[in-house]
Amino acid sequence: MSGKNLLKAIILGDSGVGKTSLMNQYVNKKFSNQYKATIGADFLTKEVMVDDKLITIQIWDTAGQERFQSLGVAFYRGADCCMLVYDVNNMKSFETLDNWRDEFLVQASPKHPESFPFIVLGNKIDLEESKRQISQKRAMAWCQSKGNIPYFETSAKEAINVEQAFQQIARNALMQEADVPEFNFPPSVSLDAEQKPDQGDCNC
């Protein structure tokens, strides 16, 4: 692939798992403990080098809360990759990953759902071990069962694995991009076709 590259990356997951924080850590290298729910969606852009290519990642950070899920089908259209985020200290947020993934596939309806580039992030690993509810093993087993989705354990707070995770998903998305649709030259027009009279034509 040559020329300009732009990837649309969608971040999904329950509210409060740290989607916005991950994005902010990645783009702005900043973290705050204060929680602010995302309303609708947030957008950030980051330029990144992947294998010597300059890629623009257009990050679509969505609201986890259901009452803001009103952006519609069109919103997910044409996504290049999707990040599923859960909180390793919150069992429910892990259990709903299935729903998020299914929902995404229904709404975005990618051409090849089985090979669509997902990535799973278990966030908030900076919290003490005793709080942890989902083991790495269990998460990886789930990823395996969904067609070997890459799995990262991250901390938006301490910037652990954030860069790596985005790098990985960009690379995977680019691999999908490799089969460029060929430009079929459409046929020339036939001059014989009788033309329907159109208003606003010049009589010259």
Add this chain to the structure above:
Amino acid sequence: MSGLLKDNLKRKEKDNESISSNSGLSNVLLLNVNNPNPTLSITTTTITNAIVNSSSTSTIQRSNSDTISDIRGINERLMNKSTISRSSSKNLQSSKLFENFSLDNLISSDIEIENSELDSDNDLLKIYNSSIYDYDEDNMSSYNFRKKYGNEDLSSSNWVKHKKHFFILSSAGKPIYTRYGDESKLSSLMGVIQAIISYYSTDNDEISCINTSTHKIVFLLRNPLYLVCVSQTNESEEHLRLQLLYLYNQILFSLTSVQLTKIFQDRVNFDLRNLLSGTEIYMDELSRKFSVDASFMLKSIRCLRLKNDLRNTIGEIMNNYRPKNILYGILTYNDKIINIIRPKKQSVHPLDIHLILNMINSTSFRSVESWSPICLPKYNSRGFLYAYVSYLDNIESQSQSESEITSPVSPTSPSSSNSNMKITKTDICLTLLSPDKNAFYYLSNCKKKIEKIFNKSSIFKSISNQKNKTELDISDFGIPHLRHVLYKSNKHLQFVETKRLSPYDDPPSYRRLLRSYKYLDSKIHSYKKNLKFCYILGKNELSVLWIKDDFELYAAFSPFISKTIAYNDLLLIEKWFKKQDNLFITTSQVF
């Protein structure tokens, strides 16, 4: 306040009628005038509902304005400000935010409305004086355009100030084109635009326009593309939408509708920029010309003023020596048409001709014969034609022109192989459109024949002899306080205008004049009764528009004369035009 609201609503109602909203729901936007820092809210509810909402004094109407407040959140973080802290509505109003870009800047207003009971005449004048006259869009030459603004982005203060932005994005929200700045750096904004459009499409509704007191945001949704214009030029929604349509047609011009649809069917996430690279110049030029060329608003063809028999002779030569199997043969002089030949059963669409003229004049075709696939969206958006474009040579034998050899003939091409000939490139350009992709050499030969006959019959000389008369001159009318005239024939869909003399000889003044014409046009057409005559008195001129079945006549007078005098003068001007036979292509050259 209530009076203003009523006015507002009246305007909305009118707008809604003309926009032809897709469903019964109307997207109403209201200004909260009670608030010193007015905020806007989009509601998808009915107008009555909107009245209820607007009368509340809360700055943000949560219930119905999720989208806009969402975007506030979005932009706040986009601006890398108060990254995590929950923004209160007070923060949102902070002037800090206003300094930087955010959608707020684009849609909110900082103009105070002093008097809600403005009578309509004053209102009209006020709008005119404040917005139209202050228009200061930079006059850029086409080639340094990209370089000049290319590094601007959301955070540069200059970017926000541009009077008219055009954005094109895919329905997935991926950037395709921006008039100013680098589109990939604007991809967050493109996401916001997609989110707004998507929000309405869930109800099977389509957002068409957001009006604020300073900006108009106009949407043209042509799946798989979304086109958006953010304008503070005071042009009407219809004019802006027409401009978006031109940009859309420009994309079809390069791709065809078949190809465009297929690409996005195969891959909805496709990045169209790579396929369009090289054609940005056409979009840039169109965007610029919308403000300085009346052809686009008039949807008609600009003709070179030429004696009728000379024009017909030229047409006959083109027709007699035309290649087989062509759609159109077009002869142009700079941005003006000399003549067109066409098959009997095909007509010529001004919108297509404008795209062809834009191509010829945006790129340097002077030194080469050019061959490129193009699609004419109005003629047939589904397939390509092949355009042969070449400027014609004026060939003189050396002996004749020896006396002139010392005089500087600027565009001389020294490529003549024959030492007895002197070949000069003219400003006259021949375009031939063929459906056959292998016809280049054939068309090139036909051009040589036509060129030869033109030279034999001294066509170029005849045209250049007329040179000082090829433009309409204001002195032709003999009316001292008359400054500019533009006459469109509705029958021919062609128009002429007078030479741009002082005070319209510099681009900003001319843009301002054109803007007043556009304003008249939108007023006269939005009026329910069959309005014939419309005028506007500004501090710079009295501009008038007179419409009849067969013509539209625009004119600008000195601001110190009365409209009665102007009206009488218009009658004289019209009579004058009726007598002319050298303005338009009146005899169709068909085959």
